[in-house]
Amino acid sequence: MTKGSSGQNGSSQDQVDHAQDVALKQAREPSSQSVTFGADKPLHLDAGLDLSPVTIAYETYGTLNEDKSNAILVCHALTGDQYANSTSPVTGKPGWWNRMIGPGKPVDTDKYFIICSNVVGGCNGSTGPASINPNSKQPYGLELPVITIRDMVRAQAMLIDHLGIDQLFCVLGGSMGGMQVIQWAAAYPERCFTAIPIAAGARHTSQNIAFHEVGRQAIMADPEWHGGRYLDQDTTPRKGLGVARMAAHVTYMSERSLQSKFGRNLQNREAKTFTFDADFQIESYLRHQGMTFVDRFDANSYLYVTRAMDYYDLAADHDGQLAKAFMNTQTRFCIVAFTTDWLFPPAESRLVVHALNAAGASVSFVEIESDKGHDAFLLDEPEMFDAIDGFLKSAHKAHGLPASGKEA
Numbered sequence: 001m002t003k004g005s006s007g008q009n010g011s012s013q014d015q016v017d018h019a020q021d022v023a024l025k026q027a028r029e030p031s032s033q034s035v036t037f038g039a040d041k042p043l044h045l046d047a048g049l050d051l052s053p054v055t056i057a058y059e060t061y062g063t064l065n066e067d068k069s070n071a072i073l074v075c076h077a078l079t080g081d082q083y084a085n086s087t088s089p090v091t092g093k094p095g096w097w098n099r100m101i102g103p104g105k106p107v108d109t110d111k112y113f114i115i116c117s118n119v120v121g122g123c124n125g126s127t128g129p130a131s132i133n134p135n136s137k138q139p140y141g142l143e144l145p146v147i148t149i150r151d152m153v154r155a156q157a158m159l160i161d162h163l164g165i166d167q168l169f170c171v172l173g174g175s176m177g178g179m180q181v182i183q184w185a186a187a188y189p190e191r192c193f194t195a196i197p198i199a200a201g202a203r204h205t206s207q208n209i210a211f212h213e214v215g216r217q218a219i220m221a222d223p224e225w226h227g228g229r230y231l232d233q234d235t236t237p238r239k240g241l242g243v244a245r246m247a248a249h250v251t252y253m254s255e256r257s258l259q260s261k262f263g264r265n266l267q268n269r270e271a272k273t274f275t276f277d278a279d280f281q282i283e284s285y286l287r288h289q290g291m292t293f294v295d296r297f298d299a300n301s302y303l304y305v306t307r308a309m310d311y312y313d314l315a316a317d318h319d320g321q322l323a324k325a326f327m328n329t330q331t332r333f334c335i336v337a338f339t340t341d342w343l344f345p346p347a348e349s350r351l352v353v354h355a356l357n358a359a360g361a362s363v364s365f366v367e368i369e370s371d372k373g374h375d376a377f378l379l380d381e382p383e384m385f386d387a388i389d390g391f392l393k394s395a396h397k398a399h400g401l402p403a404s405g406k407e408a
């Protein structure tokens with residue numbers, strides 16, 4: 001942990017110049033597959049408007065079998081993207097779920113056809129606030145209606161229709177991805193043979209909304225935000241977005257992991273400097289997380305995706321009774337939670353488990369002892385891999401799928 005001190009509000013951030021911003025914008029052009037639905041097939045939004053055209057950028061891995069019964073939809077988290085198992089053209093980093101997806105891995109590309117799409121409201125090729133508003137011919141900015149988790153899932157259903165798939169063998173994802181899984185199972189039970197929400201819940205809590213609001217205010221307080229019209233000015237609210245990520249990142253870790261990674265260790269120095277530089281490793285680490293984030297994510301998209309999570313409350317959509325969302329479902333659930341996740345603690349997952357039990361659903365609950373906090377689902381957690389591997393293998397048998405997706 002001895003990377004050089006990086007001043008979130010200091011000189012190294014300021015070195016990121018105009019050219020880099022332009023490169024970033026270019027990188028956001030969809031480089032994956034994408035489908036665009038026109039005015040004849042608009043996306044109906046919870047905000048009460050229709051969105052068209054609407055583009056959905058996605059990646060696929062593995063082979064779709066002849067009867068299209070081996071498809072798995074992977075839903076990404078807040079700032080994730082469609083590059084779950086392929087190198088991101090924006091960061092040059094390997095797929096964010098390479099540990100989970102691949103030949104012989106729990107989400108086995110030798111058996112399944114895996115689809116991962118960028119959410120609507122995002123910034124990696126799907127329609128979002130940086131997309132061109134057909135009316136003004138300018139980027140939408142805040143003219144894009146607020147997007148909800150239900151909207152994201154409705155857009156994914158359009159993509160699944162487009163691919164000619166009636167039923168998904170599985171829908172899985174973590175955090176905001178897990179919210180989408182829960183919404184998929186509630187809205188389209190007959191289309192989900194299995195569902196695996198990880199480190200997620202059926203609502204955003206008051207504390208979670210509070211942290212998101214801190215982040216949004218940091219972005220909107222940055223003078224470079226320009227009321228959301230920063231792209232017209234060829235700039236981005238880097239400082240505000242960086243601070244938003246720093247605050248959010250703390251919530252993705254646990255007290256134990258922060259302590260064991262960094263403790264009170266100083267960053268490349270023998271003694272405190274009696275300044276406000278990044279004396280502590282944790283300060284340097286957070287500044288690094290903030291700075292690298294602004295190179296890969298759009299500030300307005302951050303407003304939209306955080307809002308989507310805040311608005312999610314599945315019980316409220318069913319007279320306050322979560323079980324009603326799942327009545328008579330045939331979907332088989334595996335709910336995964338981590339003991340040190342304080343963003344979506346196991347108690348939130350248990351509410352979903354109890355509702356599923358009350359609805360008579362088939363559900364297993366895997367509570368994993370981990371010190372990695374919320375982001376454990378992105379990391380090396382053998383117990384999580386074993387649980388998902390076992391669950392999918394048993395569901396595979398119950399479904400009657402052939403051993404390999406290439407057969408059929």
Ligand SMILES: CC(=O)SCCNC(=O)CCNC(=O)[C@H](O)C(C)(C)COP(=O)(O)OP(=O)(O)OC[C@H]1O[C@@H](n2cnc3c(N)ncnc32)[C@H](O)[C@@H]1OP(=O)(O)O
Pocket residue numbers: 001002003004005006075076077078079080081096267281282284285286288289292375378379
């Ligand atoms: C879920 C989706 O759909 S995808 C979106 C998820 N992706 C992200 O959230 C990306 C940002 N988040 C992270 O990096 C998360 O911490 C994780 C969980 C994904 C990765 O966790 P880990 O592998 O444990 O990495 P860790 O948290 O230690 O961070 C490593 C980075 O911090 C840097 N770092 C570590 N210590 C320090 C320090 N003292 N000072 C400055 N930088 C430091 C490392 O150099 C490394 O930088 P790099 O990522 O630019 O190479």
Ligand SMILES: N[C@@H](CCO)C(=O)O
Pocket residue numbers: 077078079080175176252375
């Ligand atoms: N760290 C992940 C999960 C947050 O919920 C992300 O940024 O998407």
